[in-house]
Amino acid sequence: MKKxxxxxxxxxxxxxxxxxxxxxxxxxxxxxxxxxxxxxxxxFIGLSNYKYYFSNPxxxxxxxxxxxxxxxTTIISVTLSFMFAYALTRSCMRAKPFFKTMAMIPILLxxxxxxxxxxxxxxxxxxxxxxxxGRSIYGPIGIIIAEVFxxxxxxxxxxxxxxxxxxxxxxxxxxxxxSSPIRTFFTVTIPSAKYGLMSACxxxxxxxxxxxxxPKVIGGQYNVxxxxxxxxxxxxxxxxxxxxxxxxxxxxALLAFIVDRIVQKKQISILTARSVVYEPKKNKTFDLMMFxxxxxxxxxxxxxxxxxxxxxxxxxxxxxxxxxxxxxxFDLMDGGGWDxxxxxxxxxxxxxxxxxxxxFTSAYFIEKARTIKTARIMMHLLSMMPMAxxxxxxxLAYIFFFNNPNNPFNFIYGTMAILVICTITHFYTxxxxxxxxxxxxxxxxxxxxxxxxxxxxxKMFFSVTVPISLPxxxxxxxxxxxxxxxxxxxxVFIYGPKTTLASVAVLxxxxxxxxxxxxxxxxxxxxxxxxxxxxxxxxTKKVLVKFQQWRTK
Amino acid sequence: xxxxLTVKNVSKSFGKFQALQNTSFEVQEGELVCILGxxxxxxxxxxxxxxxxxxxxxxxxxxxxREITNLPPDQRDFGIVFQSYALFPNLSVKDNxxxxxxxxxxxxxxxxxxxxxLLSLIGLESHKNKYPSQLSGGEQQRVxxxxxxxxxxxxxxxDEPLSALDAKVRQFLRSEIKNLQKKLGVTTVxxxxxxxxxxxxxxxxxxxxxxxxxxxxxxxDLYSKPHTSFAADFIGKTNLFxxxxxxxxxxxxxxQNFECHQLxxxxxxxxAVRPEDIKITDQITKNNTLSGVVKEIEFLxxxxxxxxxxxxxxxxxxxxxxxxxDNNARNDLKKNxxxxxxxxxxxxxxxxxxxxx
Ligand SMILES: Nc1ncnc2c1ncn2[C@@H]1O[C@H](COP(=O)(O)OP(=O)(O)OP(=O)(O)O)[C@@H](O)[C@H]1O
Ligand SMILES: [Mg+2]
Numbered sequence: 001m002k003k004x005x006x007x008x009x010x011x012x013x014x015x016x017x018x019x020x021x022x023x024x025x026x027x028x029x030x031x032x033x034x035x036x037x038x039x040x041x042x043x044f045i046g047l048s049n050y051k052y053y054f055s056n057p058x059x060x061x062x063x064x065x066x067x068x069x070x071x072x073t074t075i076i077s078v079t080l081s082f083m084f085a086y087a088l089t090r091s092c093m094r095a096k097p098f099f100k101t102m103a104m105i106p107i108l109l110x111x112x113x114x115x116x117x118x119x120x121x122x123x124x125x126x127x128x129x130x131x132x133x134g135r136s137i138y139g140p141i142g143i144i145i146a147e148v149f150x151x152x153x154x155x156x157x158x159x160x161x162x163x164x165x166x167x168x169x170x171x172x173x174x175x176x177x178x179s180s181p182i183r184t185f186f187t188v189t190i191p192s193a194k195y196g197l198m199s200a201c202x203x204x205x206x207x208x209x210x211x212x213x214x215p216k217v218i219g220g221q222y223n224v225x226x227x228x229x230x231x232x233x234x235x236x237x238x239x240x241x242x243x244x245x246x247x248x249x250x251x252x253a254l255l256a257f258i259v260d261r262i263v264q265k266k267q268i269s270i271l272t273a274r275s276v277v278y279e280p281k282k283n284k285t286f287d288l289m290m291f292x293x294x295x296x297x298x299x300x301x302x303x304x305x306x307x308x309x310x311x312x313x314x315x316x317x318x319x320x321x322x323x324x325x326x327x328x329x330f331d332l333m334d335g336g337g338w339d340x341x342x343x344x345x346x347x348x349x350x351x352x353x354x355x356x357x358x359x360f361t362s363a364y365f366i367e368k369a370r371t372i373k374t375a376r377i378m379m380h381l382l383s384m385m386p387m388a389x390x391x392x393x394x395x396l397a398y399i400f401f402f403n404n405p406n407n408p409f410n411f412i413y414g415t416m417a418i419l420v421i422c423t424i425t426h427f428y429t430x431x432x433x434x435x436x437x438x439x440x441x442x443x444x445x446x447x448x449x450x451x452x453x454x455x456x457x458x459k460m461f462f463s464v465t466v467p468i469s470l471p472x473x474x475x476x477x478x479x480x481x482x483x484x485x486x487x488x489x490x491x492v493f494i495y496g497p498k499t500t501l502a503s504v505a506v507l508x509x510x511x512x513x514x515x516x517x518x519x520x521x522x523x524x525x526x527x528x529x530x531x532x533x534x535x536x537x538x539x540t541k542k543v544l545v546k547f548q549q550w551r552t553k
Numbered sequence: 554x555x556x557x558l559t560v561k562n563v564s565k566s567f568g569k570f571q572a573l574q575n576t577s578f579e580v581q582e583g584e585l586v587c588i589l590g591x592x593x594x595x596x597x598x599x600x601x602x603x604x605x606x607x608x609x610x611x612x613x614x615x616x617x618x619r620e621i622t623n624l625p626p627d628q629r630d631f632g633i634v635f636q637s638y639a640l641f642p643n644l645s646v647k648d649n650x651x652x653x654x655x656x657x658x659x660x661x662x663x664x665x666x667x668x669x670x671l672l673s674l675i676g677l678e679s680h681k682n683k684y685p686s687q688l689s690g691g692e693q694q695r696v697x698x699x700x701x702x703x704x705x706x707x708x709x710x711x712d713e714p715l716s717a718l719d720a721k722v723r724q725f726l727r728s729e730i731k732n733l734q735k736k737l738g739v740t741t742v743x744x745x746x747x748x749x750x751x752x753x754x755x756x757x758x759x760x761x762x763x764x765x766x767x768x769x770x771x772x773x774d775l776y777s778k779p780h781t782s783f784a785a786d787f788i789g790k791t792n793l794f795x796x797x798x799x800x801x802x803x804x805x806x807x808x809q810n811f812e813c814h815q816l817x818x819x820x821x822x823x824x825a826v827r828p829e830d831i832k833i834t835d836q837i838t839k840n841n842t843l844s845g846v847v848k849e850i851e852f853l854x855x856x857x858x859x860x861x862x863x864x865x866x867x868x869x870x871x872x873x874x875x876x877x878x879d880n881n882a883r884n885d886l887k888k889n890x891x892x893x894x895x896x897x898x899x900x901x902x903x904x905x906x907x908x909x910x
Binding site: 001002003004005006007370443445446448449450451452453454455463464467468549550551 | 604605606608623624625626627628631632633635637639641642643644652653684685686700701703704
C-alpha cells in the first residue's frame with residue numbers, strides 16, 4: 001500500500017527516536033565493551049584486561065561479597081515486604097493507607113541516607129550501638145540493613161500487585177474443603193503470588209548488586225563489585241579496568257532481567273483470567289498481629305528518617321545536642337554547596353520534562369502506528385534494555401562515548417545535558433512500560449477514525465490521546481523527577497565542576513567526614529521529593545478533576 | 554452500467570490463515586448492502602480492506618471509477634462507524650462530530666451550520682455539550698454515525714453498528730439508520746452477523762462463509778431462492794434432504810416420488826424446504842406426500858412449530874414445519890399422532906452443498 005503523509009511522519013519520528021536511543025544507549029554500551037578490550041593507548045589487546053583482572057584474587061572476594069549481600073538482602077527484603085503486603089491486602093487491620101504511605105518513604109530518599117542513618121544509630125557513637133553486641137555496623141551487617149530499607153518499597157509495590165489479583169474463588173474452595181489456614185496459605189496464597197514474588201526477588205537482587213552508594217558509606221573495608229568500578233575509575237583513573245568490572249557487573253543484572261522477562265510473560269495469562277476479587281474477613285488476633293507488624297516496620301522506617309532529620313538539626317552529635325541550622329550551610333563545605341541542590345532541582349525538572357515527552361511520544365508511535373512494524377518491535381526491545389544496565393555502568397559508558405573528541409556531541413560532556421540524558425536513559429524502561437500499559441487501554445480504532453476523517457494523527461494525539469493520558473503522563477514525570485533527585489550511580493562519573501548534584505554532594509560530604517551536613521543534604525532531597533509527591537496528590541484531587549470532567553457520568 | 558464500488562478477487566491472509574478468498578462484488582450508488590455471515594467469516598476484514606485499514610494480498614478495489622486498491626485510508630473517500638463507536642471520550646458531542654470538519658479551511662459559520670444539520674438529523678440537538686459517557690448506547694451510536702457522515706463521504710462503512718445495543722433500541726435504530734441512509738442517498742456497506750437485521754435493512758445481502766462469498770441477492774431472493782445449503786440453512790429455518798434424480802422434473806426422497814418445478818441436472822441432489830412450505834393434509838396423493846409421526850409441538854403464539862419424524866428403510870429424519878393455529882385446531886394434532894404432509898413442487902429448492910447429511 002502507498003504510504004500516507006501520516007505514515008511518512010511516523011517513519012520520520014521513529015527514525016528520530018531510534019537515532020536517539022542508539023546514541024544514548026547502544027553506542028555508549030558499545031563504547032564500554034570495546035574499551036574493556038583496549039589498553040591505555042587505545043590499542044586492541046583482546047581479553048588481556050579480563051585475564052589480568054581474573055588473575056587477581058581480591059576479585060573473587062568482591063564477587064563473593066556482592067553475591068552474599070545481594071542474596072541475603074533479597075531474602076530478608078522480600079520476606080518482610082511480603083508480610084507487609086499480606087497485611088495490606090489480606091487483613092482487616094486499621095490505618096492501611098497510612099502504612100502504605102509510610103512504606104513508600106524510602107523511595108524519596110537517596111540510598112546513601114540509609115547508610116548515614118545507620119551510622120548515627122549503630123556507629124561508633126550510635127544510639128543503639130549496644131544492640132550489636134560488639135559487632136561493627138561497618139561491613140555486611142550495615143550494608144544489608146541499609147539495602148533492605150532501600151529496596152523494601154520496590155519489592156512491596158510488586159508484591160501488593162501480585163496479591164491483589166488473587167482469586168476469591170480459590171479461597172472459597174479451600175474453605176469448603178476444610179483446608180487449614182496454614183495449608184491454604186501454602187497451597188493457594190504462595191502459588192498465586194509466585195510470579196510476583198519471583199519478580200520482586202529479581203528487582204531487589206539487581207538493585208543491590210548494582211548499588212554502590214550504600215557499600216561506599218557503610219561498607220568499611222568490605223569490597224563489592226560496584227565499589228570496585230568506583231575505585232578503578234575515581235580512585236585509580238584506570239578506565240579500562242573500570243570497563244572490565246562493569247562488563248562483569250552487567251552479567252548478573254542481565255541474567256536477572258532476562259529471567260524476570262520470561263517469568264513476566266507467564267504472569268499475563270494469570271492476570272487476564274476472570275477472577276473474583278478477594279475480600280478479607282475480620283479476624284481479631286490476626287488483624288492485631290498484622291497491625292503490630294506493620295507498626296514495627298513503620299517505626300523502623302521513621303526511625304531511620306527521623307535520625308537523619310535529628311542529626312541534621314543539632315550542633316554536634318553526640319556532644320552538643322542543641323538545635324542548629326549550621327549543617328544546612330552547605331556553602332561552607334565540600335560537595336558544591338547550595339548550588340548542588342539547585343542543580344539537582346534543575347536536572348530533575350529537565351529530566352521530568354524531556355523524559356516524559358520522549359518516553360510518551362516514542363511509546364505512542366511504538367504502540368499505535370500502523371506502519372513499519374518490525375522497526376517498532378525493535379524499538380520496544382531497545383526501550384527494555386536500560387533496565388538491565390546498572391547506572392554506574394551507563395555513566396561510565398557515557399564517559400567513553402561522549403568524552404571521545406571524535407564524537408560530534410562531545411560538547412555536551414560536563415554539562416547539564418549529559419546528566420539529563422543519562423538519567424532519562426537510566427530510568428527509561430519503567431516509564432516506557434507505564435506509558436505502553438496506559439496506551440494499550442485506549443481504543444485502537446481512534447487512529448482509524450481519525451484517518452478516515454482525513455485528520456493528521458498529531459491532531460488526534462494532541463486533542464485526544466494526550467488529554468486522556470494526563471494522569472499517566474504526570475505519573476511518569478514524577479517518577480523521573482524523584483529518581484533524578486536521588487540517583488547517585490548514574491551521575492557520579494559524569495557530573496562536572498559546574499554541575500555538582502545534591503545526591504553526589506551527600507556522597508562527597510560523607511567521604512570528607514561531614515556526616516551531619518551529608519544527612520542535611522539528604523534531607524533536602526527528601527523534603528523536595530515529599531513536597532512534589534504531596535503537591536501531585538493535591539493537584540490530581542483538585543485541578544485534574546476539572547480537566548477530566550468527561551470521566552464522570 | 555458502472556458501479557459505485559467494485560471489489561475484484563480480493564484475497565487476504567493472516568499468516569497461514571486465509572481470511573478472504575477471491576471475494577468479488579459490486580455496490581450500486583445509493584445502495585445499502587449488508588455483509589452477513591457467522592462470526593469469524595471475514596466480514597470485518599473485508600470492510601477494513603475496503604477502508605484501507607488492512608492491506609489485501611491480491612485483488613482490486615475501484616470506487617467511482619477510481620482505483621483505490623493501494624491508497625492509504627486518508628486518501629479514500631469513506632466514513633466509518635466501528636462496533637465500539639470509538640467516540641473520543643474527552644471531547645463533547647459537538648467536538649466529536651466536528652472533528653473531521655475543522656482544518657478544512659471552512660469558516661466557523663459553515664461548520665456550525667453543518668453541526669446543527671447533523672444534530673437535527675440524529676435528533677440530539679439538546680445533547681451537543683455532553684460527553685460520550687453521559688449518553689446512552691443508542692445515542693452514542695448516533696453520534697458516531699453523525700461524526701462519520703460529517704464530511705459528507707461518498708461511502709459509509711458500518712461494522713456491526715447495532716450489536717452493542719439491547720433489542721428494543723436495536724429495532725428502533727434499524728429503521729432509523731435505513732431512513733437516514735435513503736434520505737442522504739449515501740452508498741453504504743454494513744457488516745452484521747444478525748440475519749434479521751440484514752433482511753430488514755439491506756437492499757442486497759452479501760452472504761459470507763469462511764472467507765468466501767456464498768451468494769449475493771436481495772433479501773427476498775436470498776430467502777426464497779438460496780443457492781447453497783449454507784444459504785438455506787443460515788437464513789431462516791430450513792429442512793435439508795438428500796435425494797436422487799428421477800426425471801428432469803421429479804426426484805426420489807424417502808422412497809417417494811416428488812415433482813419439482815426446478816430443472817434437475819445432477820443425479821445426487823440436496824433439497825431445501827422451508828418449514829412454512831410444509832402443509833398438513835388429509836388426502837394422500839400419489840406424489841409429493843409423506844406420512845410421519847408428530848414428535849413434538851412447540852406453541853409460539855400465532856403459530857406452532859411441529860417436529861415430524863418420517864422414516865424409510867430404517868432411516869429416520871425429523872422435519873420442522875409450521876402449524877398455523879386453525880390447522881392445528883382442525884386436525885387436533887397431538888404428540889405421537891400420525892399425519893400426512895404435502896411438499897408442493899414449488900416448495901422444493903435444489904441447492905449446492907458441501908454438507909453431508
Ligand atoms: N490481525 C489479525 N491477525 C490474525 N488473524 C486475524 C486478524 N484479524 C482477523 N483475523 C482472523 O480472521 C478471521 C476473520 O476475522 P473477522 O474479524 O473479519 O471476522 P468477522 O466475520 O468480522 O467476525 P465477527 O462477527 O466475530 O466480528 C477470524 O478467524 C480472525 O481470527
Ligand atoms: Mg467483526
